[in-house]
């Protein structure tokens with residue numbers, strides 16, 4: 001799959017751009033703060049109906065402007081697809097596929113598979129478990145529609161139960177209703193996550209072995225309270241305690257992924273380069289997984305990827321992404337000579353764009 005053309009109006013610091021792309025490697029070059037990541041974010045937006053960096057939609061409209069528009073033309077399998085997103089201040093976002101507006105944005109998720117590798121991935125290692133759950137959820141939701149719907153259902157039931165716990169009314173029958181919903185959705189989420197992690201681990205390990213030339217050993221473990229308990233019974237049993245605490249203490253919203261380097265949590269022992277190799281391998285495994293599940297080669301966005309990695313690892317990563325198993329790629333870098341030198345070894349077709357204060361020029 002590939003993005004053939006992109007039009008941008010008033011997205012963050014990008015006032016206007018009309019760009020056409022190479023089917024293989026596209027490089028956005030420019031100094032810090034010029035708008036390179038914003039370009040990647042615009043591409044991300046057209047796949048996920050939201051920004052990668054800023055969840056507050058209105059803040060993605062250019063300062064002093066009233067609206068933003070993003071339009072992408074894609075070659076997807078044998079068909080051409082046009083995706084439109086328009087957001088006007090104080091109005092509902094419009095998201096269209098081939099001029100037809102989506103009734104639900106979630107229907108679009110997964111249609112244009114995409115993986116981004118960026119400095120923000122560091123949060124997967126350094127931050128709390130919600131980052132890791134978000135990662136699992138975003139991978140599975142791109143190829144499993146039911147999963148996304150069960151997540152929405154689970155979160156709604158969880159919110160209702162938490163509201164009950166905080167209130168003064170303790171009607172046990174109302175608890176039963178929401179716990180039934182939580183249990184049904186939760187068991188599906190648990191089983192899907194478990195099956196996903198089992199399949200994901202070997203792909204992740206093989207990518208890591210390739211990038212590091214088999215120098216280190218890594219693994220991932222899925223941790224869930226549901227592995228050892230009947231969820232519905234646990235919810236019933238925990239009502240009293242949950243009332244005192246004011247929130248639901250058991251469920252898939254507490255799941256985590258344990259990430260290990262050798263026998264230790266990578267969070268405690270990993271160097272910056274080891275962490276980055278771990279994260280890049282996770283994302284490459286996500287890429288492989290989506291590709292298999294959707295039968296489409298996802299678009300790959302690489303934001304500031306080479307920082308902290310040694311020359312061997314950089315060259316292995318580039319040889320991997322320039323190969324046939326990867327498709328269209330968008331890379332950002334601050335230095336044209338640096339990236340030119342790195343990419344010349346791949347022999348791939350490369351198109352360069354210069355980004356300067358929100359203005360984009362094709363080189």
Ligand SMILES: Nc1ncnc2c1ncn2[C@@H]1O[C@H](COP(=O)(O)OP(=O)(O)OP(=O)(O)O)[C@@H](O)[C@H]1O
Pocket residue numbers: 011012013014030031032033034035036037038039059060061062063304332334355
């Ligand atoms: N809504 C907005 N309106 C105008 N400018 C914005 C808006 N949101 C973000 N920006 C600006 O976008 C710029 C950041 O752009 P971006 O993150 O794309 O930089 P970059 O070229 O990737 O830089 P780096 O090399 O440092 O990563 C900042 O100057 C920021 O003020």
